[in-house]
Amino acid sequence: MSRRAPTLEDVAREAGVSRATVSRVVNGIRNVDPQIQELVRRAIERTGYAPNRAARSLVTRRTETVALVVSGAGDTSDAGQNAFAARVFADPFFGRVVGGIVGFLRPRSLHPVLMFAESAEAREEVLTYLRQGRADGALVVSTHADDPLPALLADARLPAVLFARPSRPVPLSYVDLAHRDGAHLAAEHLLARGCRRLGTISGPLDVAASQERLAGFRDTLARHGHPYVPVAEGGFTLDSGITAMADLLDRHPETDGVFAANDLMAQGACQVLRERGRRVPEDVAVVGFDDSSIAVTCRPPLTTVRQPVEEMAARMARLLDEHIDGVRTDPTAVVFEPELVVRASA
Amino acid sequence: MSRRAPTLEDVAREAGVSRATVSRVVNGIRNVDPQIQELVRRAIERTGYAPNRAARSLVTRRTETVALVVSGAGDTSDAGQNAFAARVFADPFFGRVVGGIVGFLRPRSLHPVLMFAESAEAREEVLTYLRQGRADGALVVSTHADDPLPALLADARLPAVLFARPSRPVPLSYVDLAHRDGAHLAAEHLLARGCRRLGTISGPLDVAASQERLAGFRDTLARHGHPYVPVAEGGFTLDSGITAMADLLDRHPETDGVFAANDLMAQGACQVLRERGRRVPEDVAVVGFDDSSIAVTCRPPLTTVRQPVEEMAARMARLLDEHIDGVRTDPTAVVFEPELVVRASA
DNA sequence: ATCACGCAATAGAGCGCTCTCCCGGCATGG
DNA sequence: CCATGCCGGGAGAGCGCTCTATTGCGTGAT
Numbered sequence: 105m106s107r108r109a110p111t112l113e114d115v116a117r118e119a120g121v122s123r124a125t126v127s128r129v130v131n132g133i134r135n136v137d138p139q140i141q142e143l144v145r146r147a148i149e150r151t152g153y154a155p156n157r158a159a160r161s162l163v164t165r166r167t168e169t170v171a172l173v174v175s176g177a178g179d180t181s182d183a184g185q186n187a188f189a190a191r192v193f194a195d196p197f198f199g200r201v202v203g204g205i206v207g208f209l210r211p212r213s214l215h216p217v218l219m220f221a222e223s224a225e226a227r228e229e230v231l232t233y234l235r236q237g238r239a240d241g242a243l244v245v246s247t248h249a250d251d252p253l254p255a256l257l258a259d260a261r262l263p264a265v266l267f268a269r270p271s272r273p274v275p276l277s278y279v280d281l282a283h284r285d286g287a288h289l290a291a292e293h294l295l296a297r298g299c300r301r302l303g304t305i306s307g308p309l310d311v312a313a314s315q316e317r318l319a320g321f322r323d324t325l326a327r328h329g330h331p332y333v334p335v336a337e338g339g340f341t342l343d344s345g346i347t348a349m350a351d352l353l354d355r356h357p358e359t360d361g362v363f364a365a366n367d368l369m370a371q372g373a374c375q376v377l378r379e380r381g382r383r384v385p386e387d388v389a390v391v392g393f394d395d396s397s398i399a400v401t402c403r404p405p406l407t408t409v410r411q412p413v414e415e416m417a418a419r420m421a422r423l424l425d426e427h428i429d430g431v432r433t434d435p436t437a438v439v440f441e442p443e444l445v446v447r448a449s450a
Numbered sequence: 451m452s453r454r455a456p457t458l459e460d461v462a463r464e465a466g467v468s469r470a471t472v473s474r475v476v477n478g479i480r481n482v483d484p485q486i487q488e489l490v491r492r493a494i495e496r497t498g499y500a501p502n503r504a505a506r507s508l509v510t511r512r513t514e515t516v517a518l519v520v521s522g523a524g525d526t527s528d529a530g531q532n533a534f535a536a537r538v539f540a541d542p543f544f545g546r547v548v549g550g551i552v553g554f555l556r557p558r559s560l561h562p563v564l565m566f567a568e569s570a571e572a573r574e575e576v577l578t579y580l581r582q583g584r585a586d587g588a589l590v591v592s593t594h595a596d597d598p599l600p601a602l603l604a605d606a607r608l609p610a611v612l613f614a615r616p617s618r619p620v621p622l623s624y625v626d627l628a629h630r631d632g633a634h635l636a637a638e639h640l641l642a643r644g645c646r647r648l649g650t651i652s653g654p655l656d657v658a659a660s661q662e663r664l665a666g667f668r669d670t671l672a673r674h675g676h677p678y679v680p681v682a683e684g685g686f687t688l689d690s691g692i693t694a695m696a697d698l699l700d701r702h703p704e705t706d707g708v709f710a711a712n713d714l715m716a717q718g719a720c721q722v723l724r725e726r727g728r729r730v731p732e733d734v735a736v737v738g739f740d741d742s743s744i745a746v747t748c749r750p751p752l753t754t755v756r757q758p759v760e761e762m763a764a765r766m767a768r769l770l771d772e773h774i775d776g777v778r779t780d781p782t783a784v785v786f787e788p789e790l791v792v793r794a795s796a
Numbered sequence: 797a798t799c800a801c802g803c804a805a806t807a808g809a810g811c812g813c814t815c816t817c818c819c820g821g822c823a824t825g826g
Numbered sequence: 827c828c829a830t831g832c833c834g835g836g837a838g839a840g841c842g843c844t845c846t847a848t849t850g851c852g853t854g855a856t
Contacts, residue, residue: 109581111842122806127844135804154581158507159842162811167504169563169584189552190760193545194743196536203535206566215563215579217515220552233561235455235500238515342747375749397540401688403721414536457812468836473814481834505812508841799856806849813841824831 110151119147130155161237169215170424171242172205173230174198175253176222188222192247195340195368196396197413201245201267204417212425216243227253234262240428243420246270249311265424267416269437271312277423277436279416283313286409286442287320290363290391293407293444295328299361299389303334305348305373307365317365317393334359338369345372353380360388361450367392371402374449389450404448416440456497465493476501507583515561516770517588518551519576520544521599522568534568538593541686541714542742543759547591547613550763558771562589573599580608586774589766592616595657611770613762615783617658623769623782625762629659632755632788633666636709636737639753639790641674645707645735649680651694651719653711663711663739680705684715691718699726706734707796713738717748720795735796750794762786 112130116123121140128136129144136144147153161167174192192198202216209216217239221227230253233239241263244253249271257264258274266278294302304321307314322333334356336348345364349372352359364370370392374384382388384404392399395410419438426432458476462469467486474482475490482490493499507513520538538544548562555562563585567573576599579585587609590599595617603610604620612624640648650667653660668679680702682694691710695718698705710716716738720730728734730750738745738754745752765784772778 109583112844113842123843124807124845125805128805131844137804140805154578156508156842157582157584158504158513159811160844161504162502162508162813162842163844165811172564187549189549190542190545190743193539193548194542196540199536199539202539202564203533206535206564210566210572215565215584217561217563218518218548218552219561220556226556232500236503237455238503238561372747379749397536401718403725458814459812469813470815470837471835474835477814483834486835502812505841506814508812508843509814511841797856799854801853801855802851803853804849804851807847809844809846811843814839816837816839818837819835821834822832824829826827826829 109156110153111156112153115144115147115151115153118151119144165237166428167238167240168213169217169239170209170421170428171219171230171233171239172202172216173219173221173242173244173253175227175244175246175251176220176248188220192220195366196398197366197394198245200396200413201417204414205243205421207414208418208421208425214421214425221253227256231256231260231262235260241265241424243267243424247311248308263424263427265420265427267420268313275435277427277432277438279420279423279438279440281313281411281416281440281442283316283442284320284323286393286411287317287363288324289442289444290393290409291321291324291328293446294361294363294389294391294450295325297361297385297389297450300330301356301358302330302361302363303336303352303356303359305336305338305345305352305362305364305369307337307369308339309337314365321363338365338372340366340368342368342372345369346376347372349373349376353377361390362388363391363393365393367394367396367398367402367406367408370406370408370449371398374402374404374406385448385450391450395445399445399447402449407444407446407448407450409442410445411442412440455502456499457502458499461490461493461497461499464497465490511583512774513584513586514559515563515585516555516767516774517565517576517579517585518548518562519565519567519588519590519599521573521590521592521597522566522594534566538566541712542744543712543740544591546742546759547763550760551589551767553760554764554767554771560767560771567599573602577602577606577608581606587611587770589613589770593657594654609770609773611766611773613766614659617656621781623773623778623784625766625769625784625786627659627757627762627786627788629662629788630666630669632739632757633663633709634670635788635790636739636755637667637670637674639792640707640709640735640737640796641671643707643731643735643796646676647702647704648676648707648709649682649698649702649705651682651684651691651698651708651710651715653683653715654685655683660711667709684711684718686712686714688714688718691715692722693718695719695722699723699728707736708734709737709739711739713740713742713744713748713752713754716752716754716795717744720748720750720752731794731796737796741791745791745793748795753793753796754791755788756791757788758786 112123116126245267254270254274306318336352338344338348392406392408395408399406399408458469462472591613600616600620615626652664682698684690684694738752741754741756745754
């Protein structure tokens, strides 16, 4: 650094006014003579002034920063913190979440700090981070249902909003999807197309969303006279989708319709079906879930249940912002409705 | 908030020592009597003290935060800032970059703030962010070669490190891959397998890496007596890979080997080839680039040129850390060597 | 002309921390 | 026995900003 950065004081001297006046101009400008405003503005220009955020934060107790936490289950193997990150972003789902959040935060000059909380230690770090006032609140996306982080945040009375309802009730706001309704749409569509031997690849059953999707699918089929539904549990990854589909096919070779709990697994299912000589959708119809980019690039393009992830993520950010501002105090749940997007696979 | 957070002062009173002593214990502990240390530690425990980072930053002029900037080309259409984010993370490449960076930062208690700089306005925001001292430096991953951000950062003398060499020389450190060598490996492998009608799907030619990969491929083939190489330009996306492969096949139906500049496009190529009745690798061999997760999940699994992205990203973070600490002052380039990973596709 | 009033602008007190300077006490050496 | 040095600990000055209390000044009512 050549010389130290200009401060309010410097600008004030340059403009021939007091520090307080410059501060007013820099911020919400109330009650400042337009001429002086202009004077100050020019002085700022000339000095290249940029307000020191640490100093501001010290008095306002705001950082205009939120923690964006991707939270894993209990203690993951030490295999790697960075492996966790890579795995997380392998699902386009998270990219969409980030997109939705950034879309909301940015116009408001709020900034996300990326944190991963896949171990007890990492969780503690998140809490400390917030307690130190380095972020005003947290946006939490859990990959597992029994994630302890939400409860920790609530106990510490730190502002936080969750993506998806926590398995055990926690006094925090969250956004979610009507997963049952989504599964219902998928079931109705498969039945309407004439499928009679249906199976499903569920998500990991320790995740509430997976349970809901499975339950919704089963309920609808039961109502249509199909009390038994073959299930293969997957892990929301492509690999697990491949394994699950193979398993399903081994057990029920006559299957003519499959509902996969996300697009990634649906893609895996399509791959297996094709390899086993089944045409999609002629021999076996496949419906996915999410309507992620995969749904479009998959061969064939997937009929899927659309989850408005970006919108949900943006809403989550908005809820947090309201909690931080104190505009909203009580925990609030916002549930979005899914819709069916029909493409080629079913 | 029930009552205000405990401060150093509170802890000092509780422990019966001075503020300075507590500060010493909290930080690098030099010259403090072990007994008093223990005393202070207990007082911290009892009060639940967490040092206010804004106050600390104000005096240390450090935030222990770095900006992680994903930088686009000139002004992207307003189509969407969040669309940009989603698009960026659609390529598993960025997930790996994030993983590598976090892997380095985390043990050092450094934190990444995610920023997207796909427009002039957004770029200005990044500069302001750094000038305000909200981050100590920037890690920049550009998606286009003519990205103006690196030059802006260098001009402002802000600490920054780039992923990939900038197209115009800029006095900043960067990490990169020996792209030519990678393409050379791919070419040699295809030739060794007996392919004689080779084509390539290049990346966007305004990206230096794409040019290098193309040049390397061409050079090697030329040296083996193949002066002409059909090229179809892609955009590193799956879609563009599909289009490019179709184009290549239309122009040169006799093609028996393809080198795609990344795995995503290689996957697209495989899809097209299969749809057109060509077996991979029997009829047409395909080599990708990156060795991303796609290479493993693709059907068939891709033979590809491995880029040690996590390692490169970690190194980038380390370079930045050194620049911030002042340990390193001159811009440094670190170039990694690729290696061929042979799977089923070639 | 006097006084109350409103508004623009200033003065100055912190926010919570680090870090330099200083002081007191003990061991050491002449 | 006193001068010297060292080391653990305290006092206090800021870091750059916001914000309340206060001053100064022009205006309209009395």
